Amino acid sequence: MAKKKEGAENSSKATHTKDAIAKKHGKKYSVAFAQVGAEKTYTTLEAFDLICKIAGAKFDETVDAAFVLGVDTKQGDQQVRGAVVLPHGTGKTLKIAVVAKGDKAKEAEAAGADIVGSDDLITRIQGGFLDFDVLIATPDMMVAISKVGKILGPRNLMPNPKLGTVSLDVAKAINEQKKGKVEYRAEKAGIVHVKIGKKSFGAQKLKENFLAVSGAVMRAKPPTSKGVYMKGITVSATMSPGVRLDIADATAGSGN
Numbered sequence: 001m002a003k004k005k006e007g008a009e010n011s012s013k014a015t016h017t018k019d020a021i022a023k024k025h026g027k028k029y030s031v032a033f034a035q036v037g038a039e040k041t042y043t044t045l046e047a048f049d050l051i052c053k054i055a056g057a058k059f060d061e062t063v064d065a066a067f068v069l070g071v072d073t074k075q076g077d078q079q080v081r082g083a084v085v086l087p088h089g090t091g092k093t094l095k096i097a098v099v100a101k102g103d104k105a106k107e108a109e110a111a112g113a114d115i116v117g118s119d120d121l122i123t124r125i126q127g128g129f130l131d132f133d134v135l136i137a138t139p140d141m142m143v144a145i146s147k148v149g150k151i152l153g154p155r156n157l158m159p160n161p162k163l164g165t166v167s168l169d170v171a172k173a174i175n176e177q178k179k180g181k182v183e184y185r186a187e188k189a190g191i192v193h194v195k196i197g198k199k200s201f202g203a204q205k206l207k208e209n210f211l212a213v214s215g216a217v218m219r220a221k222p223p224t225s226k227g228v229y230m231k232g233i234t235v236s237a238t239m240s241p242g243v244r245l246d247i248a249d250a251t252a253g254s255g256n
Helices: 002-025 027-036 044-054 102-110 119-126 139-155 170-179 203-219
Strands: 062-069 081-085 096-099 115-117 134-137 181-185 191-198 230-237 243-245
Touching: 044 203, 044 230, 044 243, 062 203, 081 203, 096 119, 096 139, 096 170, 102 115, 102 170, 115 119, 119 139, 134 139, 134 170, 170 181, 181 191, 181 203, 191 203, 203 230
Parallel strands: 096 115, 096 134
Antiparallel strands: 062 191, 062 230, 081 181, 230 243
């Protein structure tokens, strides 16, 4: 009798969960959630095959990866941040602005920067101009750019040498952004969110983009981080439920 009662309770909980999901997200989401399974984990290729199958929006959904890390971001020596160029890009065309003078400004224009300026561009930013996705600068302009740090910082637009957006090789920095360079950074809770492409890329290209990010995040492990570093990985499309990855498979060959 006890087993029957327990089975009935579990069935009731499952039904309640499905009903709650359907009420909150709609029927399409609940159907997709049922296909994914709440506790199941997948290999990378299985996961992206499934995402391409269940992503049913009328637009080309963006695919994201979320890494749950065992780091204490309150500690200065446990920050996880960097950038990596995706093999197949992001599927998005970026508007690139460059703050540089003289020959470096000409180099930026030749490399295809959308907006090029020096003190005049900084003045425009002070006035509220933010019609760009990435801001690249030469090292000599960083003192002037610091004037607008409070404007750029909260929008993740502040140039940073660690991310390759402060560089004397302006052409290289621009080309990397055009190819699909993405930044990753652990939030307060130790979670890293990264966009890795579009559903239209297909499972194989999404997998290759994901592995580039996964490898970079693994290699960025702080030396002072103790215990389990990679605690969980989930990938998802814009309108779809998350798909949990098998951590060993997802981090294989990462260099750690």
